[in-house]
Amino acid sequence: MSGPKAPELPEELDRILRRMRMPYLRKAAPDVLATARAQRWDPAEVLRVLLSEETSGRNSATRRMRRKAANFPTGKTFSSWRPEESSITEATQQSLMTLEWVGRHENLALAGPSGTGKSHFVEALGHVAIETDMRVAWFTLETLTVAVGKAKVDGSVARTVSRICGCDLIVVDDIGMLPAGQDAAEAFYRIIDAAYERRSIAVTSNLHPSGFDSIMPKTLATATVDRLLHHAHLVTTKGDSHRLAEAMAGKGVVSLT
Incomplete structure (x- = not known):
């Protein structure tokens, strides 16, 4: 049975992440922030995890595009x-x-x-x-x-x-x-x-x-x-x-x- 749903991002933060084109960070942010709050993560760790999610997502997307382009x-x-x-x-x-x-x-x-x-x-x-x-x-x-x-x-x-x-x-x-x-x-x-x-x-x-x-x-x-x-x-x-x-x-x- 899954746990409670993480709270949604504040509207302003969601808008900023959309404008900065960080879809993978935006998707992961609610769960990461909820976990960070519960476990009292250091702010630097929160930033590291969120940026790692964005980097990993972008890398996967790039590889998918390159596989398609390779034909x-x-x-x-x-x-x-x-x-x-x-x-x-x-x-x-x-x-x-x-x-x-x-x-x-x-x-x-x-x-x-x-x-x-x-x-x-x-x-x-x-x-x-x-x-x-x-x-x-x-x-x-x-x-x-x-x-x-x-x-x-x-x-x-x-x-x-x-x-x-x-x-x-x-x-x-x-x-x-x-x-x-x-x-x-x-x-x-x-x-x-x-x-x-x-x-x-x-x-x-x-x-x-x-x-x-x-x-x-x-x-x-x-x-x-x-x-x-x-x-x-x-x-x-x-x-x-x-x-x-x-x-x-x-x-x-x-x-x-």
């Missing part, structure tokens, strides 16, 4: 990751999960067969990055091409590239699943070049980066890979598709009968 494809995190089933060594997984490489503006290239956990691992890293107050942008090569292509129409390519590179971690997922033409290769190069030694890029591909010239124009592929791999962690995955194995075992399938 993650599935919402997969490390809570559903099974490290023992990955062909990536445990030491490498742990090292990448620290995100120290992002702080050093290094890149990550994951290459290997489809279904071996590349996208899941990188998306989970992206969620960790947001939880540590970083900004993340997620693209496939196709969506990146569309974004840069639209910017060409109104002459805002430089502004669009600058906005994307305002993120701490930029992901380009599933390179090599489809052939990439001149526009895709150019869009990819623009981001890699603009981010070079200033931001971190993470790419996943069923191709080793040295083979990107098989799906895009050779000159652009060479220049792109040169910059991508200069300060990069190159990780290869192997094995059979986890998705296919689960499908063959009947996992995740609901019977129709």
Whole structure:
């Protein structure tokens, strides 16, 4: 059974907090002030608790907005990751999960067969990055091409590239699943070049980066890979598709009968 409801804030104080845009402090204030009165808190402690509530609320709201802006494809995190089933060594997984490489503006290239956990691992890293107050942008090569292509129409390519590179971690997922033409290769190069030694890029591909010239124009592929791999962690995955194995075992399938 809940206790008595805390008294509402005085109207003037409520108005001041609204004007100062402190919604989380305003929401917590009645309970905090009632507790402080009952337990005879020091005024400094009251102020600390109230400001901590506002800070915590703002941080949570910022992370929600950043997750939405990142445009993650599935919402997969490390809570559903099974490290023992990955062909990536445990030491490498742990090292990448620290995100120290992002702080050093290094890149990550994951290459290997489809279904071996590349996208899941990188998306989970992206969620960790947001939880540590970083900004993340997620693209496939196709969506990146569309974004840069639209910017060409109104002459805002430089502004669009600058906005994307305002993120701490930029992901380009599933390179090599489809052939990439001149526009895709150019869009990819623009981001890699603009981010070079200033931001971190993470790419996943069923191709080793040295083979990107098989799906895009050779000159652009060479220049792109040169910059991508200069300060990069190159990780290869192997094995059979986890998705296919689960499908063959009947996992995740609901019977129709």
